[in-house]
Amino acid sequence: MTLTWSLIIVVGALLLAPLVGGVLRGLDRKLTARLQGRMGPPLAQPFYDFGKLVGKSHSVSSRASVAWAWAYFLLTLTAFTLFFLGQDLLVVFFILAFAGGALAFGAFSTRSPYARLGANRELLQMLAYEPILLLAAVAIYFQTGKFTVHSVLEAGEPLLLYLPLVFVAVLVALGIKMRKSPFDIAASEHAHQELVRGVYTEYSGRHLALIEIAHWYELVLLLAFIALFWAQPLWVGVLIALGAFFLEIWIDNIAARLRWSWMVGASWGVGITFIVANLVLLSVLA
Amino acid sequence: MSGELLVSSLVLLPVAVALCCLALRCVSGQKALLLTAMAVLMAAAVALALRVLSEGPLVYSPAAAWDNVIAVLDYLIIGYFLYIGFTSRNSLVLGFGAVLAVLLPVVQFGVLGGHAVAAVPVFHVDVLSIIMCLVITVVGGLIVLYATDYMPAHEAHLKLERTRRPQFFFWFVLFLGVMNGLVFADSLLWLFFFWEVTTLCCYHLIRHDLNEEAKANALRALWMNLVGSVAMVAAIGLAYTNVGTVSIQELISGGAGLVLLPIALLCLTGFTKAAQVPFQSWLLGAMVAPTPVSALLHSSTMVKAGVYLVLRLAPGYADTSLSLLVAVFGAFVFMVTSLLAIGQNISKRVLAYSTIANLGLIICCAGINTDLAIAAGIALIIFHAVSKGMLFMAVGVAEQQIGSRDIEDMDGLAARSPVLTIAAVIGMLSMLFLPFGVAFAKWAAIEAAGAQAGWFIAVVTLLAIGSAATLVFWCKWLGRMLGGSAPASKEQKPFLAYGSVLLLMAGAVVLSIFVAPLMTVLIQPALSGMGYGQAFDLAGWHLSTAFGFFPPWALFLALAVAVLLPALAARGHRKELDPVYLCGANVDGPELRFTGIAGEPVQAATGGAYWTQWFGEGRLTPISNWSALLLLTALFAGVILA
Numbered sequence: 001m002t003l004t005w006s007l008i009i010v011v012g013a014l015l016l017a018p019l020v021g022g023v024l025r026g027l028d029r030k031l032t033a034r035l036q037g038r039m040g041p042p043l044a045q046p047f048y049d050f051g052k053l054v055g056k057s058h059s060v061s062s063r064a065s066v067a068w069a070w071a072y073f074l075l076t077l078t079a080f081t082l083f084f085l086g087q088d089l090l091v092v093f094f095i096l097a098f099a100g101g102a103l104a105f106g107a108f109s110t111r112s113p114y115a116r117l118g119a120n121r122e123l124l125q126m127l128a129y130e131p132i133l134l135l136a137a138v139a140i141y142f143q144t145g146k147f148t149v150h151s152v153l154e155a156g157e158p159l160l161l162y163l164p165l166v167f168v169a170v171l172v173a174l175g176i177k178m179r180k181s182p183f184d185i186a187a188s189e190h191a192h193q194e195l196v197r198g199v200y201t202e203y204s205g206r207h208l209a210l211i212e213i214a215h216w217y218e219l220v221l222l223l224a225f226i227a228l229f230w231a232q233p234l235w236v237g238v239l240i241a242l243g244a245f246f247l248e249i250w251i252d253n254i255a256a257r258l259r260w261s262w263m264v265g266a267s268w269g270v271g272i273t274f275i276v277a278n279l280v281l282l283s284v285l286a
Numbered sequence: 287m288s289g290e291l292l293v294s295s296l297v298l299l300p301v302a303v304a305l306c307c308l309a310l311r312c313v314s315g316q317k318a319l320l321l322t323a324m325a326v327l328m329a330a331a332v333a334l335a336l337r338v339l340s341e342g343p344l345v346y347s348p349a350a351a352w353d354n355v356i357a358v359l360d361y362l363i364i365g366y367f368l369y370i371g372f373t374s375r376n377s378l379v380l381g382f383g384a385v386l387a388v389l390l391p392v393v394q395f396g397v398l399g400g401h402a403v404a405a406v407p408v409f410h411v412d413v414l415s416i417i418m419c420l421v422i423t424v425v426g427g428l429i430v431l432y433a434t435d436y437m438p439a440h441e442a443h444l445k446l447e448r449t450r451r452p453q454f455f456f457w458f459v460l461f462l463g464v465m466n467g468l469v470f471a472d473s474l475l476w477l478f479f480f481w482e483v484t485t486l487c488c489y490h491l492i493r494h495d496l497n498e499e500a501k502a503n504a505l506r507a508l509w510m511n512l513v514g515s516v517a518m519v520a521a522i523g524l525a526y527t528n529v530g531t532v533s534i535q536e537l538i539s540g541g542a543g544l545v546l547l548p549i550a551l552l553c554l555t556g557f558t559k560a561a562q563v564p565f566q567s568w569l570l571g572a573m574v575a576p577t578p579v580s581a582l583l584h585s586s587t588m589v590k591a592g593v594y595l596v597l598r599l600a601p602g603y604a605d606t607s608l609s610l611l612v613a614v615f616g617a618f619v620f621m622v623t624s625l626l627a628i629g630q631n632i633s634k635r636v637l638a639y640s641t642i643a644n645l646g647l648i649i650c651c652a653g654i655n656t657d658l659a660i661a662a663g664i665a666l667i668i669f670h671a672v673s674k675g676m677l678f679m680a681v682g683v684a685e686q687q688i689g690s691r692d693i694e695d696m697d698g699l700a701a702r703s704p705v706l707t708i709a710a711v712i713g714m715l716s717m718l719f720l721p722f723g724v725a726f727a728k729w730a731a732i733e734a735a736g737a738q739a740g741w742f743i744a745v746v747t748l749l750a751i752g753s754a755a756t757l758v759f760w761c762k763w764l765g766r767m768l769g770g771s772a773p774a775s776k777e778q779k780p781f782l783a784y785g786s787v788l789l790l791m792a793g794a795v796v797l798s799i800f801v802a803p804l805m806t807v808l809i810q811p812a813l814s815g816m817g818y819g820q821a822f823d824l825a826g827w828h829l830s831t832a833f834g835f836f837p838p839w840a841l842f843l844a845l846a847v848a849v850l851l852p853a854l855a856a857r858g859h860r861k862e863l864d865p866v867y868l869c870g871a872n873v874d875g876p877e878l879r880f881t882g883i884a885g886e887p888v889q890a891a892t893g894g895a896y897w898t899q900w901f902g903e904g905r906l907t908p909i910s911n912w913s914a915l916l917l918l919t920a921l922f923a924g925v926i927l928a
Contacts, residue, residue, distance in 0.1 A: 059864040060859070060863060061866045062863065063859050064856060067849075067855070087835060095720055101719065101761050104765060111878050130753065131747075134754075138746050148835060272747065275747075276743060
């Protein structure tokens with residue numbers, strides 16, 4: 001692929017991702033409402049909300065937390081760009097971890113007990129999903145001989161055929177990364193719970209909007225990673241990623257928030273065991 | 287200056303300076319002497335580096351009489367250890383000392399027969415030795431300068447009647463010379479001598495404050511290191527009986543089979559020095575010493591000798607089951623100590639666990655034993671020394687400022703000591719995230735282990751879990767320092783202490799940005815010196831392998847935009863800050879209070895999270911120790927049965 005083409009892809013992805021992410025969030029809210037027997041907001045509601053947040057006057061309780069919110073957004077963008085440039089997956093995940101760290105640091109920078117509680121839980125979420133993502137990249141190496149996104153696109157056969165258990169593990173990580181029940185422990189969807197809004201408690205106005213748009217980028221990045229499991233042809237992978245997205249929403253609506261120790265236990269117990277089993281099977285059968 | 291003279295002066299100059307320190311009591315005199323001495327030492331190290339890089343490895347033996355001198359000194363030191371064991375009624379020190387006292391003459395006179403030794407060169411200075419020497423003199427040297435500021439304040443705090451700084455600087459500076467000797471040595475007998483002197487220096491530095499805890503912990507460090515010494519003497523005997531040499535270079539090129547048992551014993555020696563589980567308690571206990579000692583032990587000396595030895599021997603056990611077991615052992619230690627660090631609230635203890643974890647990672651790299659893994663291991667030695675030395679010094683300053691080493695008391699350090707906190711935050715980020723050097727080494731280690739496939743699936747799994755655990759303990763400590771209220775007093779900035787911290791911080795960042803030239807100039811030549819191939823293609827100063835790609839400077843550009851720019855912009859933000867949400871009307875004032883039931887003001891506070899029911903030492907240490915013992919048993923069983 002030429003340099004021009006990869007630049008076009010990256011710029012295109014950077015421009016389209018907020019649109020796609022916003023629409024997906026709209027679908028999420030619509031579907032969740034229907035599952036709960038409500039009408040739900042219009043599909044474009046996330047964009048209306050975004051515009052409203054940007055226009056509102058904002059309150060700042062710590063200068064550092066504003067800087068870290070920007071860092072979260074820009075580091076997510078960095079990871080996103082690296083991914084769509086077809087770069088090393090481990091590097092992408094390490095940078096994504098830095099972004100997650102920045103979100104936690106932003107919450108730690110305030111004196112708010114709710115934000116800090118949320119920040120500690122955000123770290124526990126990272127403890128739960130980070131090994132899965134790193135090992136998934138290793139699993140992709142086992143199949144393609146490289147750690148890069150590029151190698152997956154050039155591979156002859158879909159990964160899913162060889163890495164089904166890894167795929168299941170990645171779904172667990174997706175649930176945690178999407179902050180969906182039963183893994184929504186760092187911030188509750190509704191503000192009237194014990195956590196208030198966890199890591200987001202002290203953000204308002206345009207800073208909250210910034211975090212929201214970073215989430216959209218993150219969502220598109222993760223779904224794109226899932227699409228890699230069937231990249232021959234890629235549209236099948238996109239359908240699989242959408243299926244995974246709706247599966248998470250469905251699980252979100254039938255599950256309740258659980259304890260963090262359960263979350264770490266479940267994601268390590270299922271995720272790591274599945275990936276290792278898959279790798280061992282590949283080694284034995286090869 | 288000739289290479290031989292440089293080698294001798296890098297070992298002997300610190301010894302001479304150490305002796306001068308014994309006679310020097312005034313603070314300014316100590317500063318003047320040590321500033322000059324460290325500058326000379328660093329210059330000598332750089333000169334030797336240039337010499338070895340341009341003309342190849344330097345092989346050098348001092349006059350044969352020196353062999354007798356160190357032989358006599360060996361027995362004097364062992365005698366002194368026995369004396370310590372006897373007077374302190376410590377049966378472990380006494381026991382291992384006695385074994386050593388019996389075993390050493392048996393090996394020296396029985397097995398070696400005294401004469402065969404002369405055939406072996408004493409020093410073999412290659413690029414790996416040079417890298418170690420630079421780490422020792424530059425990082426160690428800066429820590430010495432830091433100590434000249436730290437120790438007077440430390441003694442003022444203890445209200446000593448008579449200063450003990452002369453003794454302190456004697457052992458401290460001596461350490462640097464002995465470490466240089468240790469990394470230059472090729473003869474196992476000389477290596478053993480330097481090894482014993484580091485144990486001796488370490489013992490005296492840990493017990494420096496002379497309280498009961500310090501004395502007890504120094505004795506523990508002593509006996510655990512004596513276990514390693516016993517293993518080393520046994521290894522010397524076996525190496526000579528099996529392959530007829532006491533040269534490290536000949537041992538690692540001596541072919542498989544017979545050399546594996548002595549090499550495995552030497553690895554065990556390395557594990558004890560590097561405080562690997564189950565020997566971790568000596569390094570954890572060593573934190574009772576004044577902070578410069580911890581900085582020195584953790585970054586550039588002592589524990590680095592352990593990993594240096596394991597890495598130095600790596601070509602000798604490449605492609606054996608020993609190599610796999612070393613990798614599994616290292617990765618296991620990396621994982622458990624990272625998990626253990628989550629449960630700790632004492633800052634120096636978190637740093638200590640993180641050190642043991644990183645040393646485990648270096649050992650794991652040696653065990654993975656590919657070009658990429660060895661490059662990662664050497665890079666980690668450098669980056670860890672810089673970042674960890676800096677973090678210990680920063681914590682030491684913080685301890686003197688807030689009077690506590692508890693992370694809970696560091697709440698809002700950012701408001702009290704902004705310069706120090708920014709340095710500490712950058713130091714922690716450099717231990718933790720890409721594109722900084724330590725994380726780069728972790729990235730390379732995971733890719734190298736993954737690329738080995740087969741049984742290395744176990745290694746990569748342990749590394750992935752450990753890597754996630756490091757995120758948690760660093761981030762929550764880092765976060766703890768960030769949020770804060772108005773400063774109570776102005777930040778005191780002692781020049782040499784702050785200067786050393788900031789210099790090393792800058793070093794951590796600059797070395798990380800320029801990791802590609804670092805590879806070209808030092809690490810790749812070290813690899814070829816050890817018989818490995820080139821790990822990276824460095825075109826465009828990107829680091830690419832056959833299966834991965836890491837663009838350091840491009841990522842640093844992104845980081846500058848993503849983190850530095852918002853931070854600078856936020857400094858300019860002058861809008862009035864709003865109070866935080868407390869689920870009740872806030873009470874005005876600097877304190878964090880809200881109006882509770884019946885209009886009573888309620889204090890809001892958040893503690894740190896340590897989750898000790900999961901990650902506490904009570905829960906994890908016994909399992910870790912037994913598992914590590916099992917792995918070590920497997921390691922030796924594998925070598926003996928193979």
